Amino acid sequence: MSDIERLNSMLPNSLSVEESREKGILTLSVGPQHPGSGHFRLIIKVDGDIIVDAEPDPGYVHRGEEKMCEYRNFMQNIPHLERPVIADSCSILYPYCLAIEELLNIEAPRRAKFIRVIMSEINKMIFELYWLGIYGIFLGHSTMFMWPMADRELLIDLAELASGARVTHAYFVPGGVRNDLPDIFKDRAVRQLKYFRNRLNEYSKVFYENPLFIDRTKGVGILSREDAINLGVTGPVLRGSNVPYDIRKVEPYDVYDELNFDVKYMKDGDCFARAYVPYLEMYESVDLILQALEKMPDGPVRAKLPPNPKGKVGEVFKRVEAGRGELAYYVISDGTQKPYRVKLSVPSFRAIPAMRKLLIGARLADMPAIYWGLNYWPVEADR
Amino acid sequence: MSDxxxxxxxxxxxxxxxxxGEKIKTNYINTKRIKFEVSKDDIIEFAKFVxxxxxxxxxxxxxxxxPKDGxxxxxxxxxxxxxESYFGIxxxxxxxxxRDEPIMPTLMNIYKGVEYHERETFEMLGVVFKDHRKLDRLLLPEDWADIPPLRKDFQIKGR
Incomplete structure (x- = not known):
């Protein structure tokens, strides 16, 4: 095989090397080094600095989570299932626990439901701050990298106080949570969250009202309402495109129906809207936690389970709102101690078609804003 | 739960x-979850209708x-x-x-978002989606030379 033939075979679509030379189109491989959040490659074709074609190429961190689930019993699946998103590890376990509870026909005690809401909201903010920090440094704003990373520590301290681990908590279990909150948790949480809410006001001044950020994101990568729905995106990306759709509202799980909060959404559908929705949601998360701490009753935190329980024959589809959007598990049980099939439907994987759609026609310099605005997490998408 | x-x-x-009518089968109706079974000849028409x-x-x-049912x-x-009246369902x-000839038409012309999901199902279970834009390797390594890994006869080594 000649060099030209070999190069031709490596090009993603039908454009040959000779044709590319003639038309002045250049094929670039962005990645698979770590572009901010995990190993992922984008094959793009540029004409000048306009992107004419984009082909996302995930799979560099595929671990076979779904196959692994079929070999372990319901409890053994807990630690490995939170690995795809260690920054949001409670949220990725949450629907699994809800699904297994339905299959085993148990219900978590009321106190555990409140604790799960608190921990899942804390984890959402931990994830959103991490994402915001990297968004800042992607667009050349170093302060916005330092501040969220520092404030994130406050929330990580809270999560550590509850679960004993900083990032991978393995705290949610089918039937409740692993252990009760310590006595000092409530006071410390109220103090830190009030401080954190003041810090959020500062973010707006230094970042969202900053001309540098506005110029890079306003009017960039516009995703219309129809496209957002048809491409199946979820979470802040969907809500940034004028669709007020939140799983906590349309299908409340645990105690979300007893707490007051608004669904935040924006009408523009551009990168700025997608960056601003998570910011507004952090205020709601703080409020939700403070409400839940007030309403939380005393009592047990974990339902009793027989050792190595067997699930009923059937299938469950459970979903929650995670930091990046709707996270769903489809679990099929054949009546044994292990699940027959576990399918993870993760928000990052659902952002891939939108990424292709938004990049085609955009300028090369807008690529970081579009890519990171979609809240794409390669390790989660590959599972 | 009550009716x-x-x-x-x-x-x-x-x-x-x-x-x-008779073309579809309703497998279950639970709270906010409904499962239908549709044949591959009717799936396009069904998807357009819903x-x-x-x-x-x-x-x-x-x-x-x-594998037991083939x-x-x-x-x-x-x-x-x-x-809004269907929210949450x-x-x-x-x-x-x-199992020996898993071929069905793609739904990506109706729901654009299923494109990569179908590609994943193709490589993980060997299901061929006709008229798909690009039915190709997605998550597995480029040199994968074994049966599709989510089929039950594929065993993880050492387990």
């Missing part, structure tokens, strides 16, 4: 059954291998973002295919 709480779900099932009803937001595509089941999960549309 009263499932009136929204039953209304949807009635609407769909009156159009398709999309017009308001189920316009694709969530996921899952494939499950049933079938592979492909399940589409669809919910609604535009019709997830339709599970199952297509059962012969």
């Amino acid at each position: 009263q709480s499932l009136y929204r779900e039953k209304e949807i099932v009635d609407k769909i059954s009156s159009k398709f 999309k017009d009803m308001g189920f316009d937001h694709p969530i996921s595509v899952a494939g499950t291998d049933y 079938k592979i089941e492909v399940t589409y999960h669809i919910d609604s973002c535009s019709n 997830v339709l599970t549309i199952a297509v059962r295919l012969a």
Whole structure:
């Protein structure tokens, strides 16, 4: 095989090397080094600095989570299932626990439901701050990298106080949570969250009202309402495109129906809207936690389970709102101690078609804003 | 749960059954979850009909291998973002295919979002989606030379 033939075979679509030379189109491989959040490659074709074609190429961190689930019993699946998103590890376990509870026909005690809401909201903010920090440094704003990373520590301290681990908590279990909150948790949480809410006001001044950020994101990568729905995106990306759709509202799980909060959404559908929705949601998360701490009753935190329980024959589809959007598990049980099939439907994987759609026609310099605005997490998408 | 709480779900099932009748099978109706079984010849027409009803937001595509029945089941999960009376309801549309010849038409011309989900089902279970834009390797290594890994006869080494 000649060099030209070999190069031709490596090009993603039908454009040959000779044709590319003639038309002045250049094929670039962005990645698979770590572009901010995990190993992922984008094959793009540029004409000048306009992107004419984009082909996302995930799979560099595929671990076979779904196959692994079929070999372990319901409890053994807990630690490995939170690995795809260690920054949001409670949220990725949450629907699994809800699904297994339905299959085993148990219900978590009321106190555990409140604790799960608190921990899942804390984890959402931990994830959103991490994402915001990297968004800042992607667009050349170093302060916005330092501040969220520092404030994130406050929330990580809270999560550590509850679960004993900083990032991978393995705290949610089918039937409740692993252990009760310590006595000092409530006071410390109220103090830190009030401080954190003041810090959020500062973010707006230094970042969202900053001309540098506005110029890079306003009017960039516009995703219309129809496209957002048809491409199946979820979470802040969907809500940034004028669709007020939140799983906590349309299908409340645990105690979300007893707490007051608004669904935040924006009408523009551009990168700025997608960056601003998570910011507004952090205020709601703080409020939700403070409400839940007030309403939380005393009592047990974990339902009793027989050792190595067997699930009923059937299938469950459970979903929650995670930091990046709707996270769903489809679990099929054949009546044994292990699940027959576990399918993870993760928000990052659902952002891939939108990424292709938004990049085609955009300028090369807008690529970081579009890519990171979609809240794409390669390790989660590959599972 | 009482029958009263499932009136929204039953209304949807009635609407769909009156159009398709014997062609589809309703597997279960639970709170906010409905599962239909559709043949691969009717799936395009069925998907267009439920999309017009308001189920316009694709969530996921899952494939499950049933070697005992000689079938592979492909399940589409669809919910609604535009019709408020259907908020929170997830339709599970199952297509059962012969295990030795799993071929079905793609739904990516109706729901653009299923493109990469179908590609994943193709490589993980070997289901071929006709007229797909690009049915190619997605998550597995480029030099993967074994049977599709989510089939039950593929065993993890050492377990």
